[in-house]
Amino acid sequence: MKIGLAQMDISFGRPDENKKQVQKWVEKADEAGCDIVVFPELWTTGYDLTRISEIADEDAKDISGFLSELSSKYSIHIIGGSIAKKTEDGVSNTLLVAENSGNIIKEYDKLHLFKLMDEHHYLLPGKEDGLFTLMDTVMAGMICYDIRFPEWFRRHVVEGAKAVFVVAQWPAERISHWKTLLTARAIENQCFVIACNRTGSDPKNEFGGHSLIINPWGDIIAEGTLEEELITADIDLNEAAEVRKKIPIFQDRRPEFY
């Protein structure tokens, strides 16, 4: 299975411009022969939080339709990063997954809001897990700060996830945390970690790129730079079972003690 990470820059507060860019990245991923393409966090709006309720997508209708059309046109699965989704309760940071048939098979709202970037003042936290099934395999989606919560990540793997997608706007100044946390999550959970960060900057932050594809042994098999680029790797999901056979942590866990 070939994965492509669309490590893109994001135009601050300009959903229409970002949609044009996303369309180009899907075309690039299709030309590169990818089965799945992954986008970063809040790609429609960026962190334009003071205007978020004006520019968020009402019930995610527009973007769901947009991703649905692209996925079926190019016959590619899209882990559609996350977007600002507006409902009558408020705005959430919502990850969308579009299957290559055009069906939207998952919406996951970021569970852990990141106070350092003021999310808690403008966004609603999620209440549901990030599990979904794609290509007959259980997978999961997480959003940025979620990776600092190993118990959340673990829960998804215990419930069957063999690959966990992470979509992010992770600042450059903490990129060493990004790399270390993602590698640890892959080693301790013996799963693929497929993580797409953005590049560029907004009025408050420089973002760190370095999107990563990490195998269940914890080896980095593809890594981005700071530039905009499509990062690709071929992965074999059976590797998770092989690593789990060699070091059977899921048999050896003693959850009654923790």
Ligand SMILES: O=C(O)CCC(=O)C(=O)O
């Ligand atoms: O945890 C971090 O250092 C970055 C998290 C973040 O930027 C986010 O959740 O948007």
